[in-house]
Amino acid sequence: MNATNDMSAITIAIDAMGGDNGPAVVVEGVAYAMKRGFGGNVLLVGDRSVLTPLVSAQAQMDRVKIEHADSVVEMTDKPMQILRRGHSTSMWCAIEKVKSGEANAVVSCGNTGVLMAVAKMQLKMIEGVDRPAVTALWPTQRGRTVVLDVGANVEADENQLVQFAIMGEAFFRALTGVKKPTVGLLNVGAEDLKGHELIRTAARVLREADSDMAFTGFVEGNDISGGAVDVVVTDGFTGNIALKSAEGAARLVGGWVKETLTGTINAKLGALLMTPGLRKLKDRIDPSSVNGGVFLGINGIVVKSHGGSDARGVASAIQMAADLAHAPYHDQVAKTVAAVMERSNALGRAREAETDLTIAAQ
Amino acid sequence: MNATNDMSAITIAIDAMGGDNGPAVVVEGVAYAMKRGFGGNVLLVGDRSVLTPLVSAQAQMDRVKIEHADSVVEMTDKPMQILRRGHSTSMWCAIEKVKSGEANAVVSCGNTGVLMAVAKMQLKMIEGVDRPAVTALWPTQRGRTVVLDVGANVEADENQLVQFAIMGEAFFRALTGVKKPTVGLLNVGAEDLKGHELIRTAARVLREADSDMAFTGFVEGNDISGGAVDVVVTDGFTGNIALKSAEGAARLVGGWVKETLTGTINAKLGALLMTPGLRKLKDRIDPSSVNGGVFLGINGIVVKSHGGSDARGVASAIQMAADLAHAPYHDQVAKTVAAVMERSNALGRAREAETDLTIAAQ
Numbered sequence: 001m002n003a004t005n006d007m008s009a010i011t012i013a014i015d016a017m018g019g020d021n022g023p024a025v026v027v028e029g030v031a032y033a034m035k036r037g038f039g040g041n042v043l044l045v046g047d048r049s050v051l052t053p054l055v056s057a058q059a060q061m062d063r064v065k066i067e068h069a070d071s072v073v074e075m076t077d078k079p080m081q082i083l084r085r086g087h088s089t090s091m092w093c094a095i096e097k098v099k100s101g102e103a104n105a106v107v108s109c110g111n112t113g114v115l116m117a118v119a120k121m122q123l124k125m126i127e128g129v130d131r132p133a134v135t136a137l138w139p140t141q142r143g144r145t146v147v148l149d150v151g152a153n154v155e156a157d158e159n160q161l162v163q164f165a166i167m168g169e170a171f172f173r174a175l176t177g178v179k180k181p182t183v184g185l186l187n188v189g190a191e192d193l194k195g196h197e198l199i200r201t202a203a204r205v206l207r208e209a210d211s212d213m214a215f216t217g218f219v220e221g222n223d224i225s226g227g228a229v230d231v232v233v234t235d236g237f238t239g240n241i242a243l244k245s246a247e248g249a250a251r252l253v254g255g256w257v258k259e260t261l262t263g264t265i266n267a268k269l270g271a272l273l274m275t276p277g278l279r280k281l282k283d284r285i286d287p288s289s290v291n292g293g294v295f296l297g298i299n300g301i302v303v304k305s306h307g308g309s310d311a312r313g314v315a316s317a318i319q320m321a322a323d324l325a326h327a328p329y330h331d332q333v334a335k336t337v338a339a340v341m342e343r344s345n346a347l348g349r350a351r352e353a354e355t356d357l358t359i360a361a362q
Numbered sequence: 363m364n365a366t367n368d369m370s371a372i373t374i375a376i377d378a379m380g381g382d383n384g385p386a387v388v389v390e391g392v393a394y395a396m397k398r399g400f401g402g403n404v405l406l407v408g409d410r411s412v413l414t415p416l417v418s419a420q421a422q423m424d425r426v427k428i429e430h431a432d433s434v435v436e437m438t439d440k441p442m443q444i445l446r447r448g449h450s451t452s453m454w455c456a457i458e459k460v461k462s463g464e465a466n467a468v469v470s471c472g473n474t475g476v477l478m479a480v481a482k483m484q485l486k487m488i489e490g491v492d493r494p495a496v497t498a499l500w501p502t503q504r505g506r507t508v509v510l511d512v513g514a515n516v517e518a519d520e521n522q523l524v525q526f527a528i529m530g531e532a533f534f535r536a537l538t539g540v541k542k543p544t545v546g547l548l549n550v551g552a553e554d555l556k557g558h559e560l561i562r563t564a565a566r567v568l569r570e571a572d573s574d575m576a577f578t579g580f581v582e583g584n585d586i587s588g589g590a591v592d593v594v595v596t597d598g599f600t601g602n603i604a605l606k607s608a609e610g611a612a613r614l615v616g617g618w619v620k621e622t623l624t625g626t627i628n629a630k631l632g633a634l635l636m637t638p639g640l641r642k643l644k645d646r647i648d649p650s651s652v653n654g655g656v657f658l659g660i661n662g663i664v665v666k667s668h669g670g671s672d673a674r675g676v677a678s679a680i681q682m683a684a685d686l687a688h689a690p691y692h693d694q695v696a697k698t699v700a701a702v703m704e705r706s707n708a709l710g711r712a713r714e715a716e717t718d719l720t721i722a723a724q
Binding site: 139151223225241257261 | 501502503513516517548550557558582583584585586587588596598599600602603604605606607608609610611612613614615616617618619621622623625626628629631632633634635636638639640642643646647
């Protein structure tokens, strides 16, 4: 699969049967993306008898093709079951379209664990990358920040954190066009002495071995929403908890705001006066506007749309998949990972040799 | 130090010189607490020549006494320096008042690391507790949730997590009077199979060895603000990042709300109509309203007020210290920790014996 500069040559395969809201919302999402000017093609993978009437009911669907698949991955299915006996599911077939080159990227609202396993099995990992990472696009005071990993790996060693940093940087560049995104490692304090040993080691490798990266050192939890850096790197356990804690807090404050706006007759009148602003506020708090977690590290673009996404969320995920397919993300990651790991190993060997000399001199 | 039922017999020692905002704000905080009906006594520890005029300038300070201390712990001081040569600092002297029994609890806005070290050194740990934990009071949709540890220990093993759960439960009970607080372990998924091995082990011990605790299993990041449980247990690294990520998100949404309220003339008029509601909203988002991190596990009540607290934040911390001094928190923790650890070890021995039998039978 190669990056291309012409959106009309981009095809996104969509697992149309996954997700809590069913295929109707997925098809609505495709229609919404088309209406908003999405310039690519869509392969809707799933039960033809279900999808055909849904597609016919929408306008502007001339760049949408249906590919039949017999069965569906359920939310309760285990990865092993699908790897063995799930080759006729819409998810498997949609990913296969990327493998065969018929599609440039795949989008699914389905079972995350199965999606990850099937994507790894069919598309393989980028050379030099040990494990995939899931990204979140986090709204901030300055725009958007990419946070990774937010759930693929409960633990990550120092090399994996370094790989996440390289993938996250290339991903942010592909998504935004920013040439030198800033990168920070999530920690409990900005000082060099704080945090786990492995985070400090990862910081040292990024500082010494990747001279091209705008690595700023450690960032803290509040720096994410503050927009301190473009890319925040952490392990999947910490990233998932940071993301969900922040979502919970945003929802809590959102609820308080709603109470304030509807608490009294005067407040309701006041709310009426600020209707356009409130609509924008609601849009900003709405998670659909930043929907789409990308599985970085896999040799192909795989976007996981939230299981409960509405049409707008599905459209965001489709657009993100297309933007990534459009940029030379994969080549950059593979090259940078190889170069940094080599320099890091060389530095490690030099350090060992130095220690040996010190010991020999004693 | 014993718990008492009469607030007038409670004395809070305050390190009056620490904090980013200096002694003036601390004294204002004491005055604010008195105005709000705080029924206890205060020992203000610090430079008498600085504190005397500040106290004289406030009303209702008849239950406030100044205790002179020569020097101050700076924010840049290292714990070791103060443990060796900082015995004349206001922080050291304030903690000494708890040790000697002259005060029931101590409050400080000063250097957290030094406060922890000096408190441990002077007051010692509760028997059976390995390490202290820092609490956060987290506002939720149902009221308040205690989260611990939010910063004392970057790592925590399964026994320490169990101890944190016991301390957090007793703490919540002391603070609120709720007899059976619900307790959850912070994890990346609610299912038993997810997360780190050590979190799963801690869950098993709490389920099997502490039959009195209302332990509900795993909770996720969004469950904290959702108010799913009264006490959320995690290691200091994860807790600190969850707390700061949530604070950052709340601040972000707060900023968006402010933009909405001032964006247009109409919006400003609307905001005027909802003034009382907006004041309440501001209070709710304001971190001062829930200020005060308690160092649990230490043999004495130590409350860390945020370094940048305003008078209201200092008053919250004083009230929290008094509420804790008022309840039989310490006795409960010591008894429960001992009992649970004993039962957990017995269960561990039983399990080993079973394994030995299985092996012998093979």
